[in-house]
Amino acid sequence: MAHAVAVFGGGVAGLSAAHELAERGFAVDVYESRAVPGGKARSIPVAHSGEGGRLPLPGEHGFRFFPGFYKHVTDTMRRTPYGAGGNTFDNLQAATRILLARAEQAEITWVARCPRTLEDLRVFLGELFTPIGVPLEEVTYFVNCLLRVATSCAERRLGEYEDIAWWDFIAAPRMSKAYQLYLGQGLTRSLVAMRAEESSTRTVGCTQLQLLYGLMGPDRVFDRLLSGPTSDVWIAPWVEYLEKLGVRFHLGCKLAAIGTDGVRVTGATVEEAAGSSVVTADYYVAALPVEVMTALVTDDLKRAAPSLANLEKLKTRWMNGIQFYLSEDEPIVNGHAIYLDSPWALTSISQHQFWTDVDMARYGDGRVRGILSVDISDWEAPGVVFGKPARECSAEEIKQEVWTQLKQHLNDSGRGPINDASLVSYFLDPDIAFPNPGTATNAEPLLINTAGSLQYRPEAQVKLENLFVASDYVRTYTDIACMEAANEAARRAVNCLLAAAGSNAAPAQLWPLEEPVFLKPLQEIDRIRYTLGLAHQLAAG
């Protein structure tokens, strides 16, 4: 008989674990507390917005970015059927540009791929010579820092760089404001779940290098986006495929307690509308967000699985999306826009240009032609209109703030793409709730990497014989809280489960981060220096 596995959490990690297990003949049940699977990656149709038989406006928790270095989640997408003979990976579109938008200054456009057209070359050369106000010696210093990480051995990255914040490593405190803003904060906050001031040099440095390697050849991709609402072109077809494989989904079913005898999990208490019950299985996979898992880890569990004992030391921050529905499409740039001077750390995607087969007239009241999807990554800094942080604003104030900050960047010549007349409506992530009285709450914060936090993050295998953890906080090669890490963590959990079950099925594939061959000799030299207790060559003297 097939081994039974209970997977808790139906986000990217839970779905990935179910995928790997079901394809290997396990009997899988997924317990998800929300009414829909997908977790933070799910789309959120705007309630009551569809008129005259049209679909509700497509909303998102936040837009989805699939950098070129992702290998795990994209492999799973390739193995998920879509349409007639296709797969969900086919629904990724490469972006070609990144816009660095600045308030009251000219914007800078970067080519987000190795130049392959005359126009790419023109933009690439233009960006090289665009003054961003950072003194040349500071640019050289920054490049040197990146090269130090690139040519460091793995042991130095772990033993030395893990504990240093990127901000200090790049000497931001003693550099110019422009250096701090563009090379320090700007380059870091465009990426998910990292902040230059608090994230580790190991994580920020390695991730920035992975992104850069995406520009190093004509066959490479830097940035990819989905060709439609996330749930339509990815999550729903994925769930459908898993159901065909026999996976059973229990939606609206929340894990409330994990029982243990100190060696094994003995059962899991789940709560749903009909009441609570105890689920038993041969194996259990917890694919839950870190703050949920932290609350479920009792003292008994900490004793039985000590690697889960320090989850409360991991930090979360807020990052949530707001969408603006426009009567005229404004592509802005063929990729991400980063609003370098925005206090709320805004980034955006103008979605319709990537939604090649989506007829916008089918949504809402039929007037919408474009969607500007914006992520707010800083909820603590005062805004420019009300002088308050986002978490102290009402939904309407948040909308006005974000709209104004976008205008300050894109309309600074007096005219521009952010046009009041074309704004039909907006949608703020409903995770942000506004209790009265009191400041807003966020139902789904995001793990943020902090210097020195690796020691608190568990491996997928914990000491309990039949429990495995899979989510974006688990130790992975990927290392940042993102969909790639969630997928990789799930693969690791499944591989440990296969070993525990004595299965002879092939393990799920894992890919380490890329280290270009030409750097290997330099990393070997650094390994010798590190073993001898010497500083990195570029830091010495």
Ligand SMILES: Cc1cc2nc3c(=O)[nH]c(=O)nc-3n(C[C@H](O)[C@H](O)[C@H](O)COP(=O)(O)OP(=O)(O)OC[C@H]3O[C@@H](n4cnc5c(N)ncnc54)[C@H](O)[C@@H]3O)c2cc1C
């Ligand atoms: C605004 C925003 C934008 C982002 N953009 C990107 C991006 O562009 N690219 C990228 O790679 N990553 C991005 N991320 C990060 C990425 O979305 C997450 O790291 C990833 O989706 C985490 O997947 P997960 O399965 O580990 O966790 P989750 O997605 O949090 O899934 C956990 C699931 O468990 C469920 N659950 C919670 N409690 C219980 C319980 N007690 N019982 C049962 N079920 C429970 C939840 O409802 C959820 O479905 C973004 C995150 C945010 C917040």
